[in-house]
Amino acid sequence: MKQIAFVSGKGGTGKSTLVSSLSILVKDKMLADCDVDAPNLHILINGDIIKQEDYLGAKEAVIDPSVCIECGLCKSTCRFDAISEKLEILPMMCEGCGACVIVCPVKAISLEEVKTGQTYVAKTERGTFSHALLDIGAEGSGKLVTEVRKNVHNYKNDEKWVLIDGSPGIGCVVIASITGADAVVAVSEPTLSGLSDLKRVLSVAQHFQIPAFVCINKYDLNTDITKQIEEYCIVNDFPVIGKIPFDPTIVKALQQFKTPIEAGNEIVTEEIRKIWEQIMCRVEENWTINKTKRRYL
Amino acid sequence: MKIAVLSGKGGTGKTTVSASLALSIGKCQYVDCDVEEPNGWVFLRPEIKNTIPVNVLVPEADALKCNGCGDCGKACQFHAIAVVKGKVLVFPEICHHCGACLIACPQEAIREVNRETGVIEINEDNTFLQGRLNIGEPISIPIIRELKKRLRNDVPVILDCSPGASCTVVQSVGGCDYCILVTEPTPFGLHDLKIAVQLIKNMEIPFGVVVNKASQDNQSVQEFCKQNQIEILLEIPYSQEIAQAYSKGILPVEHNGDWKSKFEELYQKVERGARK
Numbered sequence: 001m002k003q004i005a006f007v008s009g010k011g012g013t014g015k016s017t018l019v020s021s022l023s024i025l026v027k028d029k030m031l032a033d034c035d036v037d038a039p040n041l042h043i044l045i046n047g048d049i050i051k052q053e054d055y056l057g058a059k060e061a062v063i064d065p066s067v068c069i070e071c072g073l074c075k076s077t078c079r080f081d082a083i084s085e086k087l088e089i090l091p092m093m094c095e096g097c098g099a100c101v102i103v104c105p106v107k108a109i110s111l112e113e114v115k116t117g118q119t120y121v122a123k124t125e126r127g128t129f130s131h132a133l134l135d136i137g138a139e140g141s142g143k144l145v146t147e148v149r150k151n152v153h154n155y156k157n158d159e160k161w162v163l164i165d166g167s168p169g170i171g172c173v174v175i176a177s178i179t180g181a182d183a184v185v186a187v188s189e190p191t192l193s194g195l196s197d198l199k200r201v202l203s204v205a206q207h208f209q210i211p212a213f214v215c216i217n218k219y220d221l222n223t224d225i226t227k228q229i230e231e232y233c234i235v236n237d238f239p240v241i242g243k244i245p246f247d248p249t250i251v252k253a254l255q256q257f258k259t260p261i262e263a264g265n266e267i268v269t270e271e272i273r274k275i276w277e278q279i280m281c282r283v284e285e286n287w288t289i290n291k292t293k294r295r296y297l
Numbered sequence: 298m299k300i301a302v303l304s305g306k307g308g309t310g311k312t313t314v315s316a317s318l319a320l321s322i323g324k325c326q327y328v329d330c331d332v333e334e335p336n337g338w339v340f341l342r343p344e345i346k347n348t349i350p351v352n353v354l355v356p357e358a359d360a361l362k363c364n365g366c367g368d369c370g371k372a373c374q375f376h377a378i379a380v381v382k383g384k385v386l387v388f389p390e391i392c393h394h395c396g397a398c399l400i401a402c403p404q405e406a407i408r409e410v411n412r413e414t415g416v417i418e419i420n421e422d423n424t425f426l427q428g429r430l431n432i433g434e435p436i437s438i439p440i441i442r443e444l445k446k447r448l449r450n451d452v453p454v455i456l457d458c459s460p461g462a463s464c465t466v467v468q469s470v471g472g473c474d475y476c477i478l479v480t481e482p483t484p485f486g487l488h489d490l491k492i493a494v495q496l497i498k499n500m501e502i503p504f505g506v507v508v509n510k511a512s513q514d515n516q517s518v519q520e521f522c523k524q525n526q527i528e529i530l531l532e533i534p535y536s537q538e539i540a541q542a543y544s545k546g547i548l549p550v551e552h553n554g555d556w557k558s559k560f561e562e563l564y565q566k567v568e569r570g571a572r573k
Contacts, residue, residue, distance in 0.1 A: 009334050011307010011460040016485060037461035038305050038489040059374060079395055092467055092500075097395030098374050111374070134463055136496045141463040142435060168307035168460045169333035172435035191544040193312065193336035200334060200432065207433040222544035254483050255515050 002283050003162040005034075005181040007205075009197030011168035013189045014217040017250065019165040020044040021259045021272045023126040029161035031124075032152050033131035034145045034177040036117060041165050042131055044257060047124030051155075055132065055147055057116035057140040059096030061089050067108035074100035074109060092137060117144045121151050128155050142172035149176075168197075170204045178205060183283050184212040185241070185275075190225035198229065202238055211286050213239050215275055218246035239282065242275035244268060298453045300567055301330075301473040301502075305489030307460035309481045310509035310533070313543065315457040316340040317550045321560035325424065326449045330469040331459040332415060332428035332440045339546040343425035345418045351428070351440045353394040354409035358385035362406035372401035390435060415440040423449065441468045453564075462489075462496045470497070475571040476504035477530065477563075482515040490518065494527065503570045507563070510535040528570065531563045 006015045020041060023031055033041040061082070063074070068087065075083040078100055082093035091114075101109045116138040122129045130151040132144050152162055166177040178184050184205040188198040198214070205212035214233050219226045226243070233240050245267065253263030260268040302315040312329075316337050319327040329337040356369070356378055365383035377392040378385065389412055399407045415430040417440065426447060428440040437459075445468075448454050458469040470476060476497045480490040490506070497504045504527070508518050511532040522529050533539070539549055549556040 008307075010336070012309060012481075035461075037463040038307070038492060040306070040485040040488060043484050043488055077396070077400070092471070095393055095395060096374055097393055097397050098372060099395050099397040099400055102372055102397055102400045136462055136492065136499055137464065137467045139464050141461075169331075170432065171333045171430060171437050171465070173461075173463075174333075175433075175435050189544075192339045192546040194544075196336065196339060197334040203432045221540060225544055251483065252514075254485070255517075257484055 001156060001159060001162060003164060003181040004183050004185060004279060004283070005164040005166050005178045006185045006187060007166035007174055007178065007201050008168060008187045009170065009201035010189070010194050013187045013194060014244070015187050016040045016044070016165055017254065017259065018187055018215065018217070018272065019163050021261050022163055022276055024259060024261050025273055025276055026161060026163065028159050029163055030127050030152055030156060030159050031129040031163050031165075032148050033165045034148055034173070035165055035167035036132045036141050036144045036148065036173065037134040038167070039131055039133060042122075042129070044259060045124050045126060045129055047122035047129055049120050049122045051121040051151075053119050054115045055117045055119050055144055056113040057143045057147070058114050058138065059098070059111040060091055060094050060114045061096065061098070061100050061109050062112050063087065063089060064108045064110070067106055069106055069108070071105065073103050073105065077103045095139065116140045119144070119147050119151060121155050127159065128157070130155065142176040145173055145176035170200050174201065174204065175208070178208065178210055181210055183279065183286070184210050185279065186212055186214050188214060188216050188229060189218050190216060190222040190229060192225065195225060195229055195232070199232065202236070211282070213241045213279065213282060215242045215244070216240065217244045219243040221246050239278070241278035241282070242271055244271050298475070298568065298571060299448065299456065299473040300453065300475050300477060301456045301458055301470045302477045302479060303458040303466055303470060303493055304460060304479045305462055305493035306480070306486050309486055310479045310507070312336045312340065312457055313509065313548060314477060314479050314507050315455045317548050317556070317560050318564060319455050320548065320550050321557045322453060322564045325453040325455060327425050328444055328448065328454060328456045329427035330441050330444060330456050332430045332437045333459060335427045335429055337425070337457050338427060340548050341425055343420040346421045347419040349417050349419070350413045351415045351417060351443050352411035352413050353392070353439050354396070355389045355392045355394065355412045356387055356398050356407045357410045358387070359406045359408065360384070362404045364404055366403065368401045368403060369398035369407060372397040390433070393436070394439065417443050417447070419447070437465050438468055441465060445472070462492045466496065467500070470500060470502065473502055475567050476502050477507055477567065478504055479507045479509055480518055481510045482508060482512060482518045487517050487521060490521070494525070503573055505530040505566065505570055508532045528566070530566050531559060
């Protein structure tokens with residue numbers, strides 16, 4: 001099973017639109033939405049939820065006031081300002097590290113597991129779909145992503161591919177989404193901010209030694225910057241595997257909960273089809289090269 | 298006055314709104330809290346005068362003092378330290394810098410050393426401040442915390458937050474007087490707006506909404522706001538011209554006085570909203 005993670009650095013460049021389109025074109029695959037604090041893929045993909053579970057992804061300190069002697073040691077130890085003047089735990093700030101538990105002289109503090117989100121596995125016409133929703137403002141988004149990917153593993157049925165919809169950024173959620181993936185596809189847009197963010201997310205893929213390809217969405221919005229992206233990719237050895245034109249009908253279709261493919265946009269459909277062919281060839285090729293390397297090493 | 302700009306969904310126009318506001322209201326401080334992918338500099342073009350490394354404390358064990366008891370590993374909730382074959386192994390990237398292992402060690406064999414996970418950058422007159430997380434680092438909270446130590450009290454402060462609704466956004470928004478939620482009229486934008494609204498309601502901060510790429514055809518965001526009695530502060534219509542200028546790092550307020558006065562009005566609404 002090959003895992004392809006779609007990321008972007010910058011938000012709103014079209015990850016979910018591309019992944020939902022591919023969910024129609026690609027056969028024999030599973031889907032995972034790893035953008036756990038703002039998941040969107042489930043909006044376009046209907047299915048029957050076959051498993052729904054609370055995820056206990058963090059711990060939180062709890063002070064037993066009947067035992068507490070109000071020495072304040074916990075407050076001075078906490079590095080996250082999570083204990084108030086009145087010696088109450090501030091749940092939004094508590095990281096669940098347990099330093100206060102160790103330091104409390106009368107054992108008045110304990111760590112309790114807290115729910116940080118919900119995981120879902122759905123059967124859909126387009127394959128088994130694993131997703132999650134982080135509780136509002138919760139900790140541990142990276143761990144929840146890992147849980148989404150575990151569910152892929154638990155519910156797989158000899159599928160050939162997993163399409164992973166990632167999140168914006170380069171931090172814990174993105175790292176948890178791409179770790180162990182066979183390839184990263186960075187969806188970019190030709191804007192100065194898009195280019196800046198693309199470079200950072202590609203560096204992350206490189207840092208973790210995952211092959212990365214680039215797809216330029218709305219490429220005709222600014223052809224100069226598209227050229228800059230292409231040049232950057234050539235110099236740094238990231239293949240550009242597709243360019244999708246700007247088309248207002250894509251947004252119109254989305255407003256009716258449709259992918260560009262369902263809306264019958266032929267030019268975009270053809271380009272996305274080509275992008276998938278490129279991904280398939282390159283992933284297989286990388287795999288063969290690695291296998292050959294292994295043989296000779 | 299501290300104003301946080303957030304969105305839930307990425308790419309809806311947080312930076313457009315925060316940077317436009319910064320250019321429209323006279324002297325203020327713009328703070329880019331999206332330390333994973335900071336973009337405000339593209340539009341505000343500051344001259345960075347000061348780069349300050351952000352260090353976190355990670356444990357290091359003194360092999361001579363360590364007796365391999367493993368208490369540090371038991372104390373660590375993040376699996377960032379472990380004793381394997383009598384030797385202490387530290388995984389610095391996933392360390393949360395809490396100091397629990399240090400307290401737990403009965404031999405006082407652990408000390409903490411500095412490790413750089415990012416930088417903060419400041420311009421000459423301290424009107425621009427941004428954080429940047431180093432490549433490969435997962436945890437951005439310490440950088441946001443450093444930024445927030447440097448917020449000014451003598452001028453309005455605009456905090457440009459990261460997308461999503463997780464702990465980084467909570468860290469950025471905490472202590473602010475008002476939140477501007479930026480969204481776009483798509484099912485994705487609306488879905489994530491609802492998450493952001495819930496977050497800000499939980500934090501009990503006054504807020505209002507800016508609809509970016511607004512169109513007459515889709516009033517879903519406006520309907521949602523009306524039903525929930527949320528003030529719409531500003532609508533920025535979808536325009537190819539704005540999108541093209543944006544791609545080059547140019548904001549509408551830079552060459553259009555009308556937009557500047559619209560953002561001045563936005564600021565007045567924010568001031569009124571924060572006082573309520």
